[in-house]
Amino acid sequence: MDDLTGKPLLRSMIGSHIWSLFDTDTVAFKREVVAYFARGYPGWTVVKVVEPIIFLRDDRNPKK
Structure with missing residues (x-):
């Protein structure tokens, strides 16, 4: 869960x-x-790394 x-x-x-x-x-x-996720998942932000998992947050359409 994203804080x-x-x-x-x-x-x-x-x-x-x-x-x-x-x-x-x-x-x-x-x-x-x-760079890897910018190419494959534009608009997503890397928030945490726990080997072997990378956790991403969807920032494509933030709520205003």
């Missing part, structure tokens, strides 16, 4: 080539995760 919106989060995964950066280069890991 900001109270809505359920989408659970997704990423490839091992990105996970390999998790322990060796956290800056590159974060950059690659954001």
Whole structure:
């Protein structure tokens, strides 16, 4: 559950080539995760990483 919106989060995964950066280069890991989901899930925001799951929040149509 998202603390900001109270809505359920989408659970997704990423490839091992990105996970390999998790322990060796956290800056590159974060950059690659954001880029990966920007291409595949535009408008979604990465909110939490719990290996092997990435949690995303739907920010495409926020309520006003």
